Amino acid sequence: MRILIPGAGGLVGSALRARAASSIHECVFLERAECDVTDAHHRVEALRRYRPDAVLFCAARTDVDACAVDPTAEAVNVTAPAAWARDVETWLLSSNFVFAGEGPHLPGEAPGPVGAYAGQKARAEAAVLAAGGHVARVGWVYGPNGRTFASTLAARLRAGQAVRALYDLRVQPTWSLDLADALLEMPRGVHHHVGRGEGSWYAVALAVHARVRRGEVVPVRLAELGLTEPRPRDGRLAPASLPPWWERMDALVAAT
Ligand SMILES: NC(=O)c1ccc[n+]([C@@H]2O[C@H](COP(=O)([O-])OP(=O)(O)OC[C@H]3O[C@@H](n4cnc5c(N)ncnc54)[C@H](OP(=O)(O)O)[C@@H]3O)[C@@H](O)[C@H]2O)c1
Secondary structure (H helix, E strand, O other): OEEEHHHHOHHHHHHHHHHHHHHHOOOEEEEEOOOOOHHHHHHHHHHHHHHEEEEEOOOOOOOOOOOOOOOOHHHHHHHHHHHHHHHEEEEEEEEEHHHOOOOOOOOOOOOOOHHHHHHHHHHHHHHHHHHHOOOEEEEEEEOOOOHHHHHHHHHHHOOOEEEEEOOEEEEOOOOOHHHHHHHOOOOOEEEEEOOOOOOOOOHHHHHHHHHHOOOEEEEOHHHHHOOOOOOOOEEEEEOOOOOOOOHHHHHHHHHH
């Protein structure tokens, strides 16, 4: 298949770019500067120019707190994937945030989102599925080129910083390059792609600290971070099939 990948400049998009050569598919990557997913002209032109068999939709507003106050977030996270899915077979990158309450959650479970970003992802899922598309739920992704906690952890410790790491959130950290390989298999329907190893970001930070041997790791509770939007305390997904985080710590430290 020829797969068009808008939103390719982010964490997951750059992992897909790194792994595309090992895939049987032909991948075409579109960063935001080349293709704004909310612009209908950009969509029509990209589909006309590349004639893809499928779209792997990676574009999103992923700042969870900003999504509650930024009126453009709905357009990127919901309206855009719905529009693309009506035009071409689309795989939507979605989130464990569509579930609140006790996990692990199965692919067939009805979403019960709490919060603006979570609601946007759940509405996007429904729209993409209604158009005949597919959903790939992911969570806690870390790897090169990311802005999230674990993607920047090694660099901050190396710089001698004290890093605050959550210890009261159950997570299934997922190495972006493992995720990319799983996504490029393009399974149809609703699928979960997370690491088999459970833990906390505090445990991950200690493992990285043991390798970097600089900086400091400070345990912190979710409530202490002053975040405005709720986060699922137990957003675990099942089945979890990707390698556990402790097998990827050397790679994380080498790559970030
Ligand atoms: N990373 C995780 O742990 C995680 C967890 C659960 C779900 N997900 C989902 O996985 C997908 C990919 O996430 P990610 O981690 O790769 O996020 P990311 O690093 O924030 O990347 C998202 C990309 O989308 C781009 N984008 C934003 N608005 C756009 C627009 N109007 N048109 C085109 N591109 C636009 C962003 O560009 P700018 O940087 O210029 O804004 C960015 O390059 C998202 O759907 C996210 O909800 C990720």
